[in-house]
Amino acid sequence: MDHYQNILLAIDFSDDGHYVAQKAKYLADQFNARLHIIHVLDNIPMPDTPYGTVISLNEDSSYGLLETEKNKFIQLSDQLDIAPTRRWMVWGEPQQEITRLAAQERIDLIVVGSHGRHGLAVLMGSTAKGVLYQTGCDVLAVHLKGI
Numbered sequence: 211m212d213h214y215q216n217i218l219l220a221i222d223f224s225d226d227g228h229y230v231a232q233k234a235k236y237l238a239d240q241f242n243a244r245l246h247i248i249h250v251l252d253n254i255p256m257p258d259t260p261y262g263t264v265i266s267l268n269e270d271s272s273y274g275l276l277e278t279e280k281n282k283f284i285q286l287s288d289q290l291d292i293a294p295t296r297r298w299m300v301w302g303e304p305q306q307e308i309t310r311l312a313a314q315e316r317i318d319l320i321v322v323g324s325h326g327r328h329g330l331a332v333l334m335g336s337t338a339k340g341v342l343y344q345t346g347c348d349v350l351a352v353h354l355k356g357i
């Protein structure tokens with residue numbers, strides 16, 4: 211059986227995100243695998259204009275939110291010792307972007323939380339479930355309810 215070589219951590223910075231991150235780091239160390247990280251920006255207002263989609267930089271709240279997300283992302287990536295070329299912060303819809311990146315980077319294991327910012331579903335959060343159905347690689351959903 212082949213060992214995992216490329217592990218992708220999907221992080222949303224919800225309360226239990228650090229626990230998901232620790233699991234991904236542990237697995238990467240155990241398998242001597244390359245650890246990648248993705249955070250999808252899906253909650254910042256981006257008005258459409260004739261020139262395309264733009265961030266409304268004149269709105270302090272949007273700009274501040276983006277800076278905060280970016281700083282948290284850099285800090286966590288540094289803590290996990292993830293190489294800059296394996297850090298991905300992208301705009302879009304989380305499920306789509308996570309699975310797209312997994313295919314692009316030949317990821318063989320995606321690590322997500324069972325739940326996140328979208329709240330509790332019956333068994334798994336919407337992103338975890340969606341990624342599991344959409345990707346061709348293994349998915350570890352770190353159980354978060356009640357930790």
Ligand code: AMP
Pocket residue numbers: 220221222224230248249250251252304321322323324325326327328329334335336337338
């Ligand atoms: P949720 O669908 O909100 O319950 O989230 C479940 C898990 O999907 C989270 O614990 C994260 O691992 C991942 N996830 C959700 N939203 C994002 C996002 N915007 N960027 C990266 N990963 C995410």
